[in-house]
Amino acid sequence: MTRTFSRFATGVLIALSLAACSGDDSATGEGPRADAGEVNIYSSRHYDTDLALYEDFTEQTGITVNRIEADADALIERIASEGDLTSADLLVTVDAGRLWRAEEAGILAPVESDVLAERLPDHLRHPEGLWFGLSTRARVIIYNEDAGRPEGLDTYADLAGPAWRGDICIRSSSNIYNISLLSSIIAHRGAEAAEDWARGVVANFARPPQGNDTAQIESVASGECRIAVVNTYYLARFAGSEDPQERAIWDAIGVIFPDQDGVGTHINVSGAGLVRNAPNRENAIRFLEYLTSESAQRYFADGNNEYPAVEGMDGNSAVARLGAFRADTLNASAIGRNQRGAVEIFDRAGWN
Ligand SMILES: [Fe+2]
Incomplete structure (x- = not known):
């Protein structure tokens, strides 16, 4: 209770101080605010690990970090409606689809930074620098260990085959992780093949889509579903858990990283982009660069059991239990572009 309240109170204080900040500005009639050390x-x-990062950045640079937390779509809408009066410098969010929505809303500005270009691989950055991937997660296939590894299930395409009738559990198609997965299939194999795939997977459903990725994991462990598709960070929560019940769930599950002999396993990004009307542009870029430092990457990725975006860095010990894999290097902006087509395919395929 206290914790929730103090979080809420902090949010309100930040909101008030930001409001006061833009109020001052309009009162003095000055143009865009100069670097005010925030x-x-x-x-x-x-x-919580993100909070530790903010504090560390302030310690290193003297720049105060103010944050507003909300649902991504709400933040995008808010920044768009605030226009050139916005206080937002940086939008931080999860999933290429949401970064794309921000891009579409016209709220992001390109950033040119040698540090970012050097530290982040091409496929995890927007081609024009509108956003930068900071950590990744993979969408993998899991199976019930007692039922044995499903022979011949090595790719996303295999999920649509007739061998798995009544075996597959997966969450609803309104979920952005599935939209992004299908978007990547459109990018690689075309819309027609993607639609055939969606229809094939629907034909293999063990039950109508329900619950989040954690619910799919539990259903595979219990044997209700033989096969499911989930994000790695949900699995890592079980794999790294101290709770015997959660560890038992992890022990009942096998992991397949799809497409290792092909394009690699589909991954998605957590990322950030500079806001077009950012009042503290230089500080925002500095913060972005800071987030690609080795120590910040560690914290940022560990906060949600993700993989660091910077090349050559591995995931934490919980993530390592899932195994090593080769990731698909399709640019995340291609995933964004195909979102609309993916939603239409899901509808036609009857994937609820
Ligand atoms: Fe999630």
Whole structure:
């Protein structure tokens, strides 16, 4: 209770101080605010480890970090409606689809930074620097260990085959992780093949889509579903758990990283982009660069059991239990572009 309240209170205080900040501005009639020694972060991530990062950045640079937390779509809408009066410097969110929505809303500005270009691989950055991937998660296939590894299930395409009738559990198609997965299939194999795939998977459903990725994991462990598709960070929560019941669930599950002999396993990003009307542009870029430092990457990725975006860095020990894999290097902006087509295919395929 206290914790929730103090979080809420902090949010209100930040909101008030930001409001006061833009109020001052309009009162003096000055143009865009100059660097006032602060950076305003609008984030849909809400992990305590992110807070530690903000504090560390302030310690290193003297720049105060103010944050507003809300659902990504709400933040995008808010920044768009605030226009050139916005206090937002940086939008931090999860999933290429949401970064794309921000891009479509016209609220992001390109950033040119040698540090970011050097530290982040091409496929995890927007081609024009509108956003930068900071950590990744993979969408993998899991199976019930007692039922044995499903022979011949090595790719996403295999999920649509007739061998798995009544075996597959997966969450609803309104979920952005599935939209992004299908978007990547459209990018690689075309819309027609993607639609055939969606229809094939629907024909293999063990039950109508229900619950989040954690619910799919539990259903595979219990044997209700033989096969499911889930994000790695949900699995890592079980794999790294101290709770015997959660560890038992992890022990009942096998993991398949799809498409290892092909394009690699589909991954998605957590990322951030500079807001077009950012009042503290330089500080925002500095913060972005800071987030690609090795120590910040560690924290940022560990906050949600993700993989660091910077090349050559591995996931934490919980993530490592899932195994090593080769990731698909399709640019995340291609995933964004195909979102609309993916939603239409899901509808036609009857994937609820
Ligand atoms: Fe999630």
